């Protein structure tokens with residue numbers, strides 16, 4: 189059989205943020221897009237978007253549990269899991285299918301060839317694509333974009349492979365709601381799915397390797413979240429998972445912890461212990477591309493790898509593993525492909541994140557732990573939601589905003605929020621950091637709507653004692 193080799197101007201691997209690069213300015217380019225999975229990638233199909241649609245639904249389901257302290261007694265009659273699931277994927281799946289249809293068949297994309305298969309480098313700028321029917325073609329190009337993302341890490345626990353566990357890729361499509369769910373892991377995904385499933389009435393056990401949940405947050409936030417989570421879920425800290433097995437419908441996870449050996453039984457097991465970049469499966473080394481020990485493809489300020497003309501973006505190269513970072517990097521790569529003589533650098537100065545659990549968490553900049561380790565001079569201030577009028581309205585007793593600032597300039601070094609709508613409340617602080625607005629000018633130089641939730645930010649800024 190003849191092995192087809194075809195040369196393009198540009199090859200893009202991955203249709204998450206990579207798919208957003210092509211626009212009418214590339215009409216004169218001969219482009220190949222290679223995608224082995226569902227069009228749209230992680231965020232659309234199995235990440236940000238469906239999880240947040242579940243989280244909002246969970247917030248609604250959890251509301252009655254907190255409303256009686258306001259004098260309103262209400263209860264949840266029923267959680268219709270199939271309807272919840274089908275509403276969400278009934279909306280998402282057609283978007284993914286539409287994205288594919290547009291690239292494959294729309295006249296706008298007559299210069300684009302879509303390879304629905306798995307790519308693997310065999311030499312620099314040479315990609316072998318294996319199609320679902322087993323046939324293989326080689327594509328070459330002067331310019332490549334690696335946007336192949338990452339995948340869940342599966343820890344090496346004896347028996348795990350045989351018990352039938354889920355990852356974030358599969359758990360949202362469960363046929364029915366389990367009675368009991370064990371989550372291995374204590375990061376973003378564990379925190380978000382624990383909230384989703386517990387709000388739907390599932391008994392949730394969280395197994396954490398370390399002594400706190402969301403350990404990479406500022407210590408004050410991680411400690412508060414761990415305390416609140418432990419009151420709602422069965423949280424097992426400092427536990428090593430030594431073995432997993434199945435007894436009929438029951439999955440048993442065997443742990444070792446401070447109290448010795450113990451076993452957790454449940455109907456469904458979710459493994460959420462981090463993600464790893466797909467650089468290995470893409471065999472980027474054969475393409476002459478270098479990686480960090482974490483597996484992330486190494487890029488320069490312009491998102492270019494060590495191979496001239498080969499760019500990378502998003503989870504395959506970014507340790508942030510966040511969609512807004514992947515999108516920013518895609519815009520940078522797009523610009524640099526179109527303007528090779530006036531390239532732009534990516535801006536990773538103030539990358540925020542939010543964890544859509546309950547309560548919500550959001551942060552930007554450095555933690556107090558990082559400032560101490562770096563020996564940076566700083567001041568800090570905390571404002572509880574309980575101390576502002578909207579906090580009284582919500583009867584919130586646990587949320588706060590913590591700010592870290594340079595006492596000399598008043599510039600913010602870090603902002604950490606745990607509480608209602610943290611992902612929204614933090615945005616003016618991200619803006620201040622990005623545009624170099626100091627704390628006192630920010631607090632005093634504008635009106636703050638009274639009695640709005642952002643007053644918690646205004647007061648935190650005013651609480652900072654600057655030189």
Ligand SMILES: Cc1cc2nc3c(=O)[nH]c(=O)nc-3n(C[C@H](O)[C@H](O)[C@H](O)COP(=O)(O)OP(=O)(O)OC[C@H]3O[C@@H](n4cnc5c(N)ncnc54)[C@H](O)[C@@H]3O)c2cc1C
Pocket residue numbers: 201202203204205206222223224225226227228229230231232234235236237239240305306307308335336337338356377466469470501502503504509510511512513514544
């Ligand atoms: C459960 C979950 C929730 C999340 N929630 C949020 C959130 O709320 N906010 C946020 O900012 N981020 C969130 N993220 C992270 C976010 O989804 C990612 O950072 C983002 O999707 C990365 O985009 P990407 O384009 O780099 O990769 P992806 O979107 O993963 O795209 C990579 C594509 O490449 C394809 N591919 C891989 N290897 C090959 C190959 N060899 N050949 C051909 N194709 C290949 C894959 O099939 C995939 O379609 C979440 C992630 C998860 C898992």
Ligand SMILES: NC(=O)c1ccc[n+]([C@@H]2O[C@H](COP(=O)([O-])OP(=O)(O)OC[C@H]3O[C@@H](n4cnc5c(N)ncnc54)[C@H](O)[C@@H]3O)[C@@H](O)[C@H]2O)c1
Pocket residue numbers: 343372373374375376377378380395396397398402403429460461462463508509510541542543544
């Ligand atoms: N809201 C968001 O932006 C959002 C939501 C979900 C996921 N994400 C992205 O996806 C990435 C992956 O999420 P994640 O939650 O899988 O990873 P994570 O890196 O956030 O957390 C993984 C946690 O699992 C723990 N762990 C590792 N091995 C373990 C083991 N054997 N047993 C128990 N615990 C173990 C780690 O100590 C760590 O705390 C995140 O880092 C984030 O960038 C973002």
